[in-house]
Amino acid sequence: MFFLEKALNKIITSRPDLATECLAMGHKNIVLTLLPMKKASMKISWTISLTNGQFNCAFGMHHDPDLSVSATPRGLMAMILRDDKTMLSMKGDVILAQLLQRCFQCNDINIDWERCFSDIAGESLGYPLLAALRGTRQKVRQIRDHARHRTSDYFQEEIALLPLASEVRDFCDKVDELRLAMDRLEAKEALCSKDKK
Numbered sequence: 001m002f003f004l005e006k007a008l009n010k011i012i013t014s015r016p017d018l019a020t021e022c023l024a025m026g027h028k029n030i031v032l033t034l035l036p037m038k039k040a041s042m043k044i045s046w047t048i049s050l051t052n053g054q055f056n057c058a059f060g061m062h063h064d065p066d067l068s069v070s071a072t073p074r075g076l077m078a079m080i081l082r083d084d085k086t087m088l089s090m091k092g093d094v095i096l097a098q099l100l101q102r103c104f105q106c107n108d109i110n111i112d113w114e115r116c117f118s119d120i121a122g123e124s125l126g127y128p129l130l131a132a133l134r135g136t137r138q139k140v141r142q143i144r145d146h147a148r149h150r151t152s153d154y155f156q157e158e159i160a161l162l163p164l165a166s167e168v169r170d171f172c173d174k175v176d177e178l179r180l181a182m183d184r185l186e187a188k189e190a191l192c193s194k195d196k197k
Helices: 002-014 016-025 073-080 094-104 113-121 123-158 165-196
Strands: 028-034 044-051 054-059 067-071 088-092
Touching: 002 016, 002 044, 002 054, 002 094, 016 094, 028 094, 067 073, 067 094, 088 094
Parallel strands: 028 067
Antiparallel strands: 028 044, 044 054, 067 088
């Protein structure tokens, strides 16, 4: 877990906004529990302590943590890769949970998460598993985008059930023109009423 500690501290060093938030937190304890992929396996827990704006990681579970995070290796990788946060469970301090997520998902610094995952799952499994997860994520996004495009084309062009974006813009422009014309007409009517009086 030394690598995770080093990575988290490197992130907050490179981001003054996160460093300020970490300092303001005071002393906090986070328990990170890696759930087994199979029921027969053991779960592994670490305590991540936040003290004076620095993270310290140690094996074992703190008896009264401010935040508990439980996830399978896949769920933890999904959070790091910004995919799905429903694959993990967080209980406790919401602000601390948001801070931890922002640290994990920081774009400003290049952290070798593959190495970190390999420390947990083993080198022979870690790199290939994370590469497969990233490849699957990319393929799912491509399929989703393709399906959205095809569905949109079908409803807009094939059966003309939905208007095209250009038609919606034209309609909105015409509504705006009509509103302006109505405002001008009301102004003229008010002026005519004054003149008659």
